[in-house]
Amino acid sequence: MSTAHKRQKDPQAVRQLLLEVAADLCVEKGAAGLTLDAAAAAAGVSKGGLLHHFPSKADLLFGLLDDMIARMDAAIAEAMRADPEPHGRFTRAYVAVTFGTEAMAEDARWKAMTMPLLAEPALRARWRDWIALQAELHVGTDSSLDCELVRFALDGLWLASVLESHPMDPAQAERMKQRLFDLSRG
Amino acid sequence: MSTAHKRQKDPQAVRQLLLEVAADLCVEKGAAGLTLDAAAAAAGVSKGGLLHHFPSKADLLFGLLDDMIARMDAAIAEAMRADPEPHGRFTRAYVAVTFGTEAMAEDARWKAMTMPLLAEPALRARWRDWIALQAELHVGTDSSLDCELVRFALDGLWLASVLESHPMDPAQAERMKQRLFDLSRG
DNA sequence: TTAAACATACCGTCTGGACGGTTTTATTTC
DNA sequence: GAAATAAAACCGTCCAGACGGTATGTTTAA
Numbered sequence: 001m002s003t004a005h006k007r008q009k010d011p012q013a014v015r016q017l018l019l020e021v022a023a024d025l026c027v028e029k030g031a032a033g034l035t036l037d038a039a040a041a042a043a044g045v046s047k048g049g050l051l052h053h054f055p056s057k058a059d060l061l062f063g064l065l066d067d068m069i070a071r072m073d074a075a076i077a078e079a080m081r082a083d084p085e086p087h088g089r090f091t092r093a094y095v096a097v098t099f100g101t102e103a104m105a106e107d108a109r110w111k112a113m114t115m116p117l118l119a120e121p122a123l124r125a126r127w128r129d130w131i132a133l134q135a136e137l138h139v140g141t142d143s144s145l146d147c148e149l150v151r152f153a154l155d156g157l158w159l160a161s162v163l164e165s166h167p168m169d170p171a172q173a174e175r176m177k178q179r180l181f182d183l184s185r186g
Numbered sequence: 187m188s189t190a191h192k193r194q195k196d197p198q199a200v201r202q203l204l205l206e207v208a209a210d211l212c213v214e215k216g217a218a219g220l221t222l223d224a225a226a227a228a229a230g231v232s233k234g235g236l237l238h239h240f241p242s243k244a245d246l247l248f249g250l251l252d253d254m255i256a257r258m259d260a261a262i263a264e265a266m267r268a269d270p271e272p273h274g275r276f277t278r279a280y281v282a283v284t285f286g287t288e289a290m291a292e293d294a295r296w297k298a299m300t301m302p303l304l305a306e307p308a309l310r311a312r313w314r315d316w317i318a319l320q321a322e323l324h325v326g327t328d329s330s331l332d333c334e335l336v337r338f339a340l341d342g343l344w345l346a347s348v349l350e351s352h353p354m355d356p357a358q359a360e361r362m363k364q365r366l367f368d369l370s371r372g
Numbered sequence: 373t374t375a376a377a378c379a380t381a382c383c384g385t386c387t388g389g390a391c392g393g394t395t396t397t398a399t400t401t402c
Numbered sequence: 403g404a405a406a407t408a409a410a411a412c413c414g415t416c417c418a419g420a421c422g423g424t425a426t427g428t429t430t431a432a
Contacts, residue, residue, distance in 0.1 A: 011376080030306055035421060036423085047380095048377095048380070116305045119216055121214065131351045145362065148362070150339075152342030153336075153339040154342065155341070156340065163304060175331055200411085223386090232414070233389085234411095234413050235412045238410085238411060238412060
């Protein structure tokens with residue numbers, strides 16, 4: 001990192017930029033509507049450059065999903081660290097992350113991108129694996145009926161926010177959030 | 187209708203068949219992956235024939251969504267008719283429909299198809315309109331916090347069933363269903 | 373010197389849909 | 403009610419553009 005400003009080329013940054021612009025295009029046009037030409041142009045690199053980082057379009061999409069899962073993991077882990085009560089801790093972290101504690105605008109893109117990605121049948125396996133892993137990790141503390149119900153509701157809320165189908169004012173959102181927290185404590 | 191068996195051509199049936207095979211292909215390949223050639227071939231008509239019923243691919247996709255919404259409306263209306271208690275009636279109908287009271291295999295296709303369709307940004311407006319209409323129709327009886335929470339949970343459950351991410355045995359599903367019914371009564 | 377990190381040019385395929393026919397059904401006219 | 407006419411319901415062909423990916427050259431960093 002100390003020499004980052006000296007390097008004229010920063011492959012990691014280029015890769016990250018590619019993922020970001022690809023995410024934007026994915027939100028706008030869908031996963032299949034995302035083209036390599038458009039992504040490369042938006043990132044200011046040639047298509048050859050893009051294909052150097054992601055050898056195929058499938059690799060790019062997998063990269064997007066993996067990045068998204070990594071962000072999700074990190075956010076949940078951080079939210080769990082601040083919660084002393086074991087029962088329902090994972091579920092409450094899920095609440096906090098879904099309602100976006102921090103930079104909303106920043107990760108709104110990643111939330112919106114998930115929809116087109118999951119619509120692509122080829123990408124669902126990775127998502128399923130992650131869900132199964134979480135379920136296995138937090139069995140015992142978060143497998144009560146109400147905890148599961150809360151997490152389903154959060155998925156529904158996420159869906160609504162992506163589709164912009166259920167506009168909610170902040171007060172309403174806060175009440176919902178509190179109710180979900182309460183249910184997670186059983 | 188009395189002469190239906192005499193007609194050699196049945197445009198309505200052809201149109202319906204086109205929608206059904208298109209739904210299947212949409213589930214398999216996604217909305218963008220659905221090709222006119224494949225749909226026409228699967229329905230046993232030429233591409234020209236398909237384009238006669240649906241002048242463009244967008245029209246076909248809109249047709250799919252409209253058909254899906256119509257089925258949803260009919261199923262919900264029927265479920266509501268059997269419920270004497272006004273408060274939360276729409277929400278309970280939503281529960282019943284989501285958990286699939288009747289021919290599961292038949293409408294499983296239409297549930298699965300919704301995902302790729304909603305992933306297509308161009309189609310979301312119609313969906314939003316339907317949601318807004320439902321909210322307007324049942325304000326007063328179904329706008330309590332818990333009713334909204336239940337409906338969000340149902341959307342989450344629908345998502346899980348489409349993605350096959352949260353396998354549930356029948357007993358578990360029944361408990362969840364009852365819990366959601368209870369919450370809808372407040 | 374070597375490999376990574378790009379750029380440029382190009383190709384084969386796929387796909388939406390335009391277009392001009394042809395057959396079937398409905399409607400009108402005589 | 404038969405002929406004529408119009409309109410709907412298709413079929414087969416072709417094409418222009420888009421898109422993923424390859425092959426190859428060039429520059430930059432180690």
